[in-house]
Amino acid sequence: MNKTRGRVTLPSEGNFLNETKELMERWGADAIRDSDGTKLDDDIKQLDAKIYTTYFVARGHNDFAENRIEECQQLYLMSMFNTAVSETVEIDFMKGYFTEQVQPDYIHDPKKYWEVIDRTTGEIVEPDNWEVDEENNCVRVKKAIPWHEYTVSFLVFAIWDPTHMYNHITNNWGDKPHDIPFDVRGPQSNEYMRSFLTQWLRDNPDTDVVRFTTFFYHFTLVFNNLGKEKFVDWFGYGASVSVAALDAFEKEKGYRLRPEDIVDQGYYNTSFRVPTPAFLDYMDFIQKFVAEEAKKLVDLVHESGKEAMMFLGDNWIGTEPYGKYFEKIGLDAVVGSVGGGATLRMIADIPHVRYTEGRFLPYFFPDTFYDGNNPVLEANENWLTARRAILRNPVDRIGYGGYLSLAYKFPEFVAYIEKVTDEFREIYDTIKGVKPYSGLKVAILNSWGKLRTWQTHMVAHALWYKQIYSYLGVLESLSGAAVDVSFISFDDVISDGVPEDVDVIINAGDEGTAFSGGEYWKNEKLVSAIRSWIYNGGGFIGIGEPTACQHEGHYFQLATALGVDKELGFSLSIDKYFVQPVKEHFISADTTTFDFGESMKNIYALTEHTEIIEYSNGEIHLSAHPFGAGRTVYIAGLPYSEENSRLLMRALYYAANKEADFKKWHADNIYCEVHAYPSIRKMAIVNNSMEEQTTVVYDGEGKSKTVTLVPSEIRWEAFPNEG
Amino acid sequence: MNKTRGRVTLPSEGNFLNETKELMERWGADAIRDSDGTKLDDDIKQLDAKIYTTYFVARGHNDFAENRIEECQQLYLMSMFNTAVSETVEIDFMKGYFTEQVQPDYIHDPKKYWEVIDRTTGEIVEPDNWEVDEENNCVRVKKAIPWHEYTVSFLVFAIWDPTHMYNHITNNWGDKPHDIPFDVRGPQSNEYMRSFLTQWLRDNPDTDVVRFTTFFYHFTLVFNNLGKEKFVDWFGYGASVSVAALDAFEKEKGYRLRPEDIVDQGYYNTSFRVPTPAFLDYMDFIQKFVAEEAKKLVDLVHESGKEAMMFLGDNWIGTEPYGKYFEKIGLDAVVGSVGGGATLRMIADIPHVRYTEGRFLPYFFPDTFYDGNNPVLEANENWLTARRAILRNPVDRIGYGGYLSLAYKFPEFVAYIEKVTDEFREIYDTIKGVKPYSGLKVAILNSWGKLRTWQTHMVAHALWYKQIYSYLGVLESLSGAAVDVSFISFDDVISDGVPEDVDVIINAGDEGTAFSGGEYWKNEKLVSAIRSWIYNGGGFIGIGEPTACQHEGHYFQLATALGVDKELGFSLSIDKYFVQPVKEHFISADTTTFDFGESMKNIYALTEHTEIIEYSNGEIHLSAHPFGAGRTVYIAGLPYSEENSRLLMRALYYAANKEADFKKWHADNIYCEVHAYPSIRKMAIVNNSMEEQTTVVYDGEGKSKTVTLVPSEIRWEAFPNEG
């Protein structure tokens, strides 16, 4: 194969010109970027490559931000719960917070902007019944009801950018000044961000791509009094709040938000909370503002003849790429970090940009690149999970981050990436813009719908949590599966019904969360629309606690369709006769060992029509059920694995009543997959594992053959001529 | 030891005189009973023993009951859920029911007494919009909303007594007539029950004790269309419902019940449901009626010079021995079946009777008494668990059931029971009426309080269910522990606060159940009373999902007192730093392996003050926490075992802040216990196991010594003279 070039971005650093050239050559890189801590030398900027330069809009300008506390970013925070042991409660509301990050806002009247809440009743305490002691950061509640609990919701100024704070503390930067985040909603800040960028664009003629990191508001990241992470929500709107924003919101939406609309009992409207109408309004309000302001910066970039790229992270709040205002920003590109297939698709599927770029793992940092460790393993794993997704929809570019000099010390790694970059370009050149064969159309149904495309069940970006991995597996499986995936919201279904072209709906999550749906399932329009749709032939897969909301005799509101419900104790008196698993089932035909992850307890069958596929420990973990002309499947949990990916695919085909199509373009071996591209008459047979695999491969015309693939192999074949 | 006699009841049967005499002698029996299937011969009735005769009030009188369908017992039943696929729904409401047991009541106007409910909205369907097709047992709903689900709540006549039905079907009694249960609320039935008993008392001069089995209303037991159990609730009021009862209720309570008040979404108000005010009113109404009517029968018995005994089972609904009307019945005695310590205490603690009797296991039935099986094992286990409870409060008599001739064939068994009966009499003669030493006063807090004393978390009497054993262990442990136990309700605490003399409150159960409390925990009086009480020095132990009800930022409403809460997903963004277990703790000092039974997931510590005792799989299963001067303990579940009994005792002493008293009258070995009786200066050291045990024993004055006990031994010792 001839050496190819392009679609690859390298980080570089000072005093590394020759090695950079060598790696550019070997990896076929055509772009070079700086990093948070590195600056590019002039000679590197003169190489035959696009130059990306990181740009921070709303921090790193302390000359401007200092002494402008009134335009500093703000947050609403909630104090701890305080039990009244008498009629007076003293609330040390800053307890547990990091005073180097946040300081109470005493500029704006606490009586207007703060709230003291009786958390035993949920009632607001009259402002006359409390006072603020500014000297001691203390709220004194009078006429409290003894043994009720009280919280204070209060405004603070954020005086340290969270990412800067994190890096500063982690790397012991000592008395290096703290980056102060300013709010571009302030008139001086707004003027400043534009004039500074204008000048900066003039001062950086070698920059081809301005890499915004990101725009105005950091995802919520609050530290505790020990300088450690206290609260992290990658979707959190906390830092977008300010007095100016609250006032503008009232003007725009016609009503005033309460602090509680933001503080949300201390849950801060994480994406696991079923969103309130007020919070949805607030998000809309921020997204619109962010898009308008970001567009101004992008326009400046374009006027200077450069490209505008956005990093999907850090200060990305309000820019949601699947939101309704994103298109207006006018970006050229988005770059984001790739942790696996789902995060790859999260980037690759972004509409309204000319190109997307995935930053691959591992980062060239000493935690991976140290003597005795083989970084190839992590790179190989990352590549295999991402490749599945790339074969469905490729990002336009890949790149790396960190210290290039570190990676350079690992020749095997350099050689492996040389192979990966070539393989990426080969895939890209073959299939970009080509619709891959999809056997089914799958819709993920939750409170967020399209807005959080490929982003369900996430807390901090791509971190593992015990409570989420059994659901994240579903997205990861789908990201590289031969199905079309869309994300729809309950509100979508309530107002427009189930979209025409969906074969199977998936509802996955724990009861009460935005992903399962909570009280939404009491909405008669929602349940009616879905019942009707299934009954008329639709497929529905429930995972975990789907449609769960105790109401009128059922916990799962689609229990009669699912054929299962969860025993909460109320129906223990009802005999549970249906406990015999079927001998074999289409869904479990490739499964040797079931793994439901955190799984779900106390699921039982409602009727003899429930096809019990897995029953153990006195409960069902996998079952199917007919409902009219449609079918449903229940799964207790589905962490990502090759076996579970296959199980999910079979469940989808079964639910869709299309088992006959299952082996069209198919590999029997669960570690292998077939991706077909009918319009170019090509297919890729891939080995997703790091071992050799032998598999029967089925083409789209019912023919099969046995092939053996070396570890990680991707084999391209043209469609057979005949047929 | 001299042979003692008395306090023992034997079953007997026909043609078994000499063996009966022999067993009476060896077991020291002073009473003989018949059984459901057996009749006593005249010669047996002349033995020197009290004769118990089983008496059925409201069944077994088909001559009377036949052709009196209007006074037959009734039930409200709910149909299955029916999905409307068009504007008309045909509901085959009898589907799944057993027509030999129940038949629709078409005598009373369905439009008045039935209800069709839209279970999607919870709304009642206008009677104009449905009609009954009596010929086909079908309800036709018109103007249904497509894709909503509909149920019919309908009245039936119960034409077969459930216990008779069960025995009939189990024993293949063929075309033996079915006992028809009649309702003594009917005027003819009421007259009949009294006149029949009057005559019966005359006809049975040898009977000393009339053993009522029981009175009027069977616990709810409904069979399915295959003649198998469909619904069983040992506390169920289903069979007490009738048109007459509904009308009388309205007159007495001033409002009319809806069918839904009884049907309860198909859950039928099992004791796991937080009771509604209407259902509590209904129970009160039935209990009052049952007590009044039962009193009339008891008076007749007394007038005839006999004793009235009630069997705690079968038709016991409305007679609740811990209820407020029980005393009025005027019974001499209650007999019940003993499955372990908790059921023993359920009988022994019954107030307002002259004596109680426990029927011990095993039943003399062929399922235990067959060649090759050793019934001594079951008897020994039953005795050891019951003996713990007897040492706290003895029943006044013990007895056995089944076929005496079967038991007679097992000489080792006969010899073992000889030993048990002597041991029982020795215990009884030593401690009856003597207050045993109690180190603490413990209150079980739930929706039912005193009414369901020793009866929490039960479905069918003493059967094992996956969802209850982790809570039943608490009762079983307490039944033989050196603590005083009371049962209090949320309403008690709301109206009167926590009783003065309680040291520790236990709240145990799954979220939403009557035992945990559900929405009760939103009641500010309840949470305030308990917070205040703990803060001022009380102890609180939460097991499973204590105080659980998602509200204002917490799932456990006493989270700040407990120091733990459960992660439902809403607070995943909050860092959980408190995961380090303490090195050792008073509560776990005797535990080698933790067993939390079904356990509980996702429990986490709220602060650094939470003393984590067991942490595994990323969650807490055992912890303690200070709250003011009080202490709390969280336990994920506590199935019964010697080890868990000890853990609970330690948790109680820790919560009560009385660790220093823990070893007063104490045995170090977890298989042994010490019961002390200060007023008679005696103590019993018991080996609760079937192996030899060596233990250090502590007396009440701080002295200790080592003793070795043979399997199952009980050793009586006088208090030391000095001190």
Ligand SMILES: [Mg+2]
């Ligand atoms: Mg250039």
Ligand SMILES: [Mg+2]
């Ligand atoms: Mg006699």
Ligand SMILES: [Mg+2]
């Ligand atoms: Mg729950």
